Amino acid sequence: MPVRHFLTLNDFSTDELYDVLDHASKLKRDWRAGNVRDSLKNRVLAMIFEKSSTRTRVSFEAGMAQLGGSALFLSPRDTQLGRGEPIEDSSRVISSMADAVMIRTFDHQTVTRFASVANCPVINALTDDYHPCQLLADMQTFREHRGDIRGATVTWVGDGNNMCNSYVNAAQQFGFQLRIACPPGYEPDRQLLESAGDRVAVFNDPHEAARDSHLLVTDVWASMGQEDEQTTRARTFASYQINPDLMAMAHPDAIFMHCLPAHRGEEISEHMLEHPASVVWDEAENRLHAQKALLEFLILGELE
Numbered sequence: 001m002p003v004r005h006f007l008t009l010n011d012f013s014t015d016e017l018y019d020v021l022d023h024a025s026k027l028k029r030d031w032r033a034g035n036v037r038d039s040l041k042n043r044v045l046a047m048i049f050e051k052s053s054t055r056t057r058v059s060f061e062a063g064m065a066q067l068g069g070s071a072l073f074l075s076p077r078d079t080q081l082g083r084g085e086p087i088e089d090s091s092r093v094i095s096s097m098a099d100a101v102m103i104r105t106f107d108h109q110t111v112t113r114f115a116s117v118a119n120c121p122v123i124n125a126l127t128d129d130y131h132p133c134q135l136l137a138d139m140q141t142f143r144e145h146r147g148d149i150r151g152a153t154v155t156w157v158g159d160g161n162n163m164c165n166s167y168v169n170a171a172q173q174f175g176f177q178l179r180i181a182c183p184p185g186y187e188p189d190r191q192l193l194e195s196a197g198d199r200v201a202v203f204n205d206p207h208e209a210a211r212d213s214h215l216l217v218t219d220v221w222a223s224m225g226q227e228d229e230q231t232t233r234a235r236t237f238a239s240y241q242i243n244p245d246l247m248a249m250a251h252p253d254a255i256f257m258h259c260l261p262a263h264r265g266e267e268i269s270e271h272m273l274e275h276p277a278s279v280v281w282d283e284a285e286n287r288l289h290a291q292k293a294l295l296e297f298l299i300l301g302e303l304e
């Protein structure tokens with residue numbers, strides 16, 4: 001059996017994604033019931049972080065511990081990766097000792113190159129182009145609050161960034177309509193949009209895009225690595241804020257998500273995280289459950 005990786009949502013079939021989400025909710029119930037699980041006993045996850053993280057690091061590390069395994073935190077500052085050892089050489093060595101590798105980095109090519117020679121599963125924990133682990137948590141959260149997302153309308157407000165690209169993948173895999181409201185010039189990858197066909201539509205007016213939508217979702221205006229553009233982007237994106245007025249345009253049952261960290265007063269208004277429609281804290285916690293399911297699927301090759 002060839003080694004499976006999770007670099008974008010498209011590495012899994014729709015059925016596999018649903019299996020992972022079902023399993024994530026089961027693991028969550030079991031964990032809350034206090035049941036001990038050691039499905040990944042003696043297994044090791046290597047975690048390579050070339051960018052900062054709170055949720056991703058804690059959820060992967062806690063997740064491995066809760067399943068009886070362990071996790072190694074590797075930063076380029078303390079490894080030979082930061083001193084120019086080729087990615088492929090690093091991959092051969094790390095993947096010969098670990099049972100799975102998780103990478104957060106800049107260039108998406110880094111994870112594809114790493115995976116191309118890895119002897120164990122590789123997980124994309126965010127690149128400049130995609131953030132598929134967050135989408136597992138988001139899809140789990142929508143299901144737990146509102147049921148199947150198939151046929152729903154989802155509105156992305158803000159930058160056509162890594163999260164937005166992963167929402168484009170999700171629209172195709174999970175069968176929802178995605179509206180993207182962004183300033184001209186900040187659309188997601190053109191080829192990706194073309195491949196999504198009618199599933200995705202781009203708007204410039206966030207109010208039009210939010211009308212009757214079932215989920216409003218946003219992210220920071222300047223992602224990691226774009227710190228120099230923060231001031232310009234703050235001006236360009238000023239009218240692309242999710243706030244109670246925009247939320248009022250959506251369907252009465254609509255929910256609001258944000259992958260976090262959030263910038264209050266920028267992409268969301270001051271109290272948006274506490275808005276009755278907000279499910280952001282469940283969304284954040286679901287990173288843990290969704291990734292535990294993902295780790296079992298990739299390392300064990302099955303879900304029980």
Ligand code: CP
Binds near residue numbers: 052053054057134259
């Ligand atoms: N949402 C997310 O990936 O958060 P971190 O950057 O804290 O990991």
Ligand code: NVA
Binds near residue numbers: 126163222224260
């Ligand atoms: N788009 C953001 C997501 C952070 C979780 C970034 O890449 O910084």
